[in-house]
Amino acid sequence: MTAVSDSERLARAALTRVIEPGDETGGRWLRELGAVALADRLTSGGDALPGVGANRWAGLLSRAARARPKADLAAAGAAGARFVCPGDLEWPAQLDDLGDGRPIGLWVRGRPSLRIWALRSVAIVGARACTEYGAHMAALLGSQLAERGWVVVSGGAYGVDGAAHRGALGASGATVAVLACGVDSPYPRGHTELITRIAEQGLVIGELPPGDHPTPRRFVLRNRVIAALTRGTVVVEAAHRSGALSTARIAQRLGRFTMGVPGQATSSLSAGVHDLLRGESVLVTDAAEVVELVGDMGELAPPRPGTTRPRDLLAPALAQVLDALPARGAAAPDDIARSAVTTPDDAVARLYELRSLGFVERHGDGWQLTRQKDRGANPARRTP
Template identity: 45%
Template sequence: MTPFRLEPARLREAVVPTLPPGAAEPDDAAVAARFAAGAWTVLPEPGDGAAGIVRERLGAVRALQLLVEGASAADWGRELDDAEDRRAVADALGRWQPRLAAERILAAFSQGAAFGQRLVTRDDAHWPAGLDDLGPHAPAAVWVRGDPAALSACARSAALVGSRASSGYGELVTAQLASGLVARGFAVVSGGAYGIDGAGHRAALAAGGTTVAVLAGGLDRFYPAGHDELLRRVASSGCVIAEAPSGVPPTRWRFLARNRLIAALASATVVVEAGQRSGSINTAGHAAALGRPLGAVPGPVTSGSSTGCHRLLREYGAAVVERAEHVVELLDGPGEEQHALGGLTSDELRVLDALSARAPRGVDELAVRTGMARGDVVASLALLELGARALERASGWVRAAPQGSG
């Protein structure tokens, strides 16, 4: 049977130009799988749980083939075991079928290739595993402009989000957080919008770090238009991604759906400045639902631009964030220096601050992070080890657990 009623050569012609860099030449089965993943970015709206269910239960290829064959609700029902799943899919068929046209799906690939986009699926090396935490609401694939390898940096990242109508205070704090996070090896994730998002991206770029922008519409036209140059810079050093294919405009509900991707991609989410009804509160809600660490930057109690942050602190249990170290603590817990700083020299404090509680770091890496000479780092590590504040592992040094912590 011809896959999806299209000749294999035509499928291959569509798929191959959007392969991630370095990907092996796919066989026919892999081409069909990639085509189906791309099709499932076209047929449903972002976050469609019924689409996620059929992909999980049947696989993207089989689910697409059923649609192409015009399977009835009863046919789908025979393929699905759960009665609730059957009802969800029966309701969803009316949403998907109007978009089921081979030319529409082929156009997503051709336009993607024309704008240098790559389709990244779960089978690719740089697929960000955090998206899988969205369950059936996870995207089938994401379209990427830039280097897909930048998505791997999201494993250690922070989302900096907030109001489009940001104040000087909000932009200053965002820049300080972004640059401090980059210095500590974090990537910065945001939504590419005016205000806090843009400030986070710019500061990360200025600090030489990796930043990822998640957009609500197709990547053939960057939105907002005023950030076209900024988003091109993001794509040149990191990447810009979307689950919507080329030609899909950003809309209010797509912005809200986009927010769940920001929360899932990042290791932690920080709302820097937000009014009571800011869309970043929606992002924070997704982060909380996913169990991601959540922080908020307090502002003046007289400022309407910070009422959303104060609400997160009161009602969502968000942690107070004043500087980059506080974001690190959301993931790693308080550093040893929070428990006992007495008796340490300034060099020891610098080395201790550069150590991770989990990831071993070598002397050369610590010298880069601290700006100290290698010999001074070695001497400080020896003193920290004597004080039970640092431990040497086979692959480097780690910060020791605080005494009495376990």
Template identity: 45%
Template sequence: MNDRLARVSLMRLAEPDDTVMGRLVAAYGPEAAVAQIRAGRLDPEFVRWFADVHRNGSGGARGREEPMERLDRLLASWSARLEGTDPGRDLAEGERTGARLITPGSPEWPTQLDDLEELRPRALWLWGEANLRLSCVRSVAVVGSRAATPYGAHIAAEFGAELGSRGYGVVSGGAYGIDGAAHRGALAGGTPTVAVLACGVDVTYPSAHHDLFAAVREQGVLVSECPMGVRPTRPRFLIRNRLIAALSRGTVIVEAAVRSGAINTAGHAVALNRHLAAVPGPVTSDTSAGCHRLIRQGAATCVTTPEEMIELVGTIGDDLAPELRGPVLPRDTLSAELRRVLEAVPARTGAGPATIAVTAGVDLETVLSCLGGLAAAGYVERVRRGWRLRPGGP
């Protein structure tokens, strides 16, 4: 069995977040890992490592389980699954569908996935026209709530379209709400978009996104570490979030409740030393409460425009967002002297030049000179009792 077939087999044997399997593959390679599982006997050095690491009995829900009991249970589970694997059939099914398999070292493999270490995927199925590695060289993950508000959907689509127009790929999870809006925005902007699925690339979930996924295949790429035909489960949505965070330069949370999958993605981004940003929303909206907490805790940078997100993940000094400025009013163009005199002119009752001079703190000659210029520009007008601001003036 070669490396490629071994990796296809491993995709069936363990869930992608199985760190013990990840350690086994990292230590011995996929072919040797499959051989040990088939023999029903793991290398003694690996067994000793497992015992040392788990000597304190940490086993999650099985906290009191002895290390060797847990390892024997894992090996038995892997062996049982191995009996029903047929990597050649899996490869043929993928090719028949139109998908392709990439493995670490392949030209299309994004090397940033190596940051996941033992949680690095054993292989990835891709279905789409875009090159995954090139699509993720400059990319941003745009994620958020499935139950998006109209505000959130609008912002996500705007981010997707503008990031695309600036040459950034958009990575998301293909779900309802923010994910779907981000993908559609990127497609409208004509940029590749990457949808990381929690099921096989040949499974359309949610089913209502059939047309969206078809468009993504034409302009971007569907990505999954699940074998062909595998249906999604609740844990797999959380597991795949680490890929969304790892593939991109940074993640922006558009809308998220305090407890949500998007917050899980944010945790992966922080753990991987990726940039993390969040978009603020109404303080009365539960779907923005998670964003606000991330910003308040200092875990995420507050961004309000795609340009600000690009500044966060882009090249220092080259991708600065424009400074937001208020509107320029006509009186902003006046000299400091003219503004002082103008501020001293009453709005309703008239005032003489001497009174205006005292109020403005300038001499009478300066006031007379300034009043003439201000009158010509339409700011003030002469009345019976002196000068006043002109109604409806600039």
């Protein structure tokens, strides 16, 4: 079942050839007139709509005259893709948060439902020219999130994006590549095999019709889809002018979670991430910490193993007596009492309590640390 008529789907497919992704002026026309009326207005060559000059309107009319939506839908079908519109059951409602800048529709390649997958998804983005550390962390997060049942969303680019996708695929998990070109023409070319595999195991999506090519601006605008589609965005390595930072900033404006993986303080590729962490973003180092933030209530990261030793839990008076024992050998109660700044009777009472806890042993008239507790003794003390 779908609420989208064939005429509206055809009109929206045509408009993806005419209006650039993220064009809020075109989005306003679409909201006010509807897809069919807007497509008719553009193909009929009437007077310019509000918000554009004569030159831009002429360019839009030229694009509309060359649009062949039926051919685009057929080409998508031949590539195993479909065109999903607002109003379809598969449409992810969170994209509507983009307002007039939301996609006109999405070309989707792959079998799963985009709406269902997007409900539990996290974006992992970062530098194209990343370091080995950045690639390792992106792949690790991708695999860990996939193992926890989360969908990993990224842009299919070199560097962090590709590592995140591969991490999810390697864990036999779910991943979505959001492209800045036609889903039948993967870019970068060096990732053709990777993107093909993503389409087989996951989803490849984009706003541009079949065969369309990427441009620098389209890459930037693609980032808003990644940010809006997911519950949160993790940035792994990003310089000050990295496109990954734009994804995080859009996510913040949309009320999504933003996270950053810390790097070397002297690395320029970590500078952008560290700026995020100085603001509203949260530092994360593994998937458990990501899920604690974006997951459901109760999905907490496990407590981290620390350096707490049993002796650290002792009451101060007991710890003071324990510290008074030499690292090796036995000591008399009077000597222990002097070192602990207490009375002999109090020292003996504390020593018996420590013995019940397994910290000390009595040997004749003296007391010494038990062997398993020797490591907790004060190494500076010696037998008097």
